[in-house]
Amino acid sequence: MLDGGFDFVELLRIIIDVALVWFVLYKLFMLIRGTKAVQLLKGIFVVLAIFFLSSIFGLQTVRWLMWQTIMWGPLAVIILFQPEIRRALEQLGRGKFFSRSYSEEQEINHSIEAIVKSCQYMAKRRIGALISIERETGMSDYVETGIAINGKLTSELLTNIFIPNTPLHDGAVIIKRDVIEAAACYLPLSESPFISKELGTRHRAALGISEVTDALTIVVSEETGSVSCTKNGELHRSLEDDALREILSSELKSIFAPATKSWNWRGKKNG
Template sequence: MFSWSDINFLDLLRSVVDILVVTYVIYKLIMVIRGTKAVQLSKGIIVVVLVWFISDKLGLKTLNFIMQQVITFSVLAIIIIFQPELRRALEQLGRGRLFSREVQEEEQRNQSIEAIVKATTYMAKRRIGALMSIERETGLNEYIETGIPMHAHLSSQLLINVFIPNTPLHDGAVIIKGDEITAAACYLPLSESPFISKELGTRHRAAMGVSEVTDSLTVIVSEETGGISLTKNGELFRNISEERLRELLEKEWLFQVKSTGGLRWNWRGKNNG
């Protein structure tokens, strides 16, 4: 018969602390890979494990054997695939930042939005063509690799300088991650949608193309008209004002206070057309 006297409270306390520490570490690791392609790769790994488990239970020997081989070599594959994320986590651990709260993210978010809006408005008035893609949950590393790495702090002056005509980085897209310009002169996939107006050029088609395959936000400045446009989730918002651009960015790039009291970046994907 069960008795409370049978419970060793020291062991119980040790187990609770152990579970809490492991949970916190896993949570922080998830925060490190959040917003990168590692999220999608993690989902693929989960699918492989589920297929292996189900095939074992159903007695599907051939499929189970294949899954066992995949899992056997997955440790090396994970190290190779997640190398950028692992390096990032170790760097943050070395700086003592892995377990710290990012209390300045609200200010960074506001500065990033203002830098994008200010640069866009400046270039629109002078009809300087521009294409800026802002990374959200889906990683844009595939397109970053096609451009020139920058890894520079985001500022309106730098954005304007990148798109000045007849400069090496003028053609192509700038890709932005948080408060950093990651790369310039990047190639984005062109949309093949037959519903795009024939009067729209390559910049608009590239912005639509990347919005169809990722959840990024892309800002376009027309070189012909100076009009400002924005794409998201396969939608195109044409000829918007400075105020409307700021409103769309703020609605999609929301800052939220976590229930724990910490701060974080967050994106919302609702239709605000």
């Protein structure tokens, strides 16, 4: 550095260094968003917050427990985040880690139209279907109960899966963003005693998964051809195409834009 001057090369080096770190952290966050890793990450912040508070207030036993958790935490993170770490390394190997993200708005709109078109086709022909759409809570446990697809979501592919007497038509399809992750998946049945007796296994499975995750699940009845939707333990029945499209748009886009108006599950919109 020159006397009395400023080393602009060093400043540029610092800026590039910080920018690269932030970019990598951003890509890692984008990678784990919408998976169980996000919930685990929140748990880590809670543990750290308890540790600092216990230090401030002199809670020695709590501080010792939190310190042990922090000491063994990295090993636990590697074990718990194994799928996300593996996916990050795979993307890094394929050169996709630093690529630009696909337009989220375009991605969501494509998924919505594909699902609505498929449900419209199946409803007219009374083809039974069970479609669960992953939101913020990861559904990898349920994906593993089915047959892996990992195919681009299209109305044709989605419809073809549920054609009667085909190997994958029984069970649920699980969708993540614009990808059909798996078919013939097993979803937990709701044990609520308040479910109408006229509802079959598909509706009970749709309500069951909505009770344990924040997934949005669509049911096409093979008896009546009606389309229903569940979320957070609530069922909305006999949806027309426009109503289904509006629910999908409101609920899926709210993941990326929380200010978006949400659907009232009694059949009205909240402004």
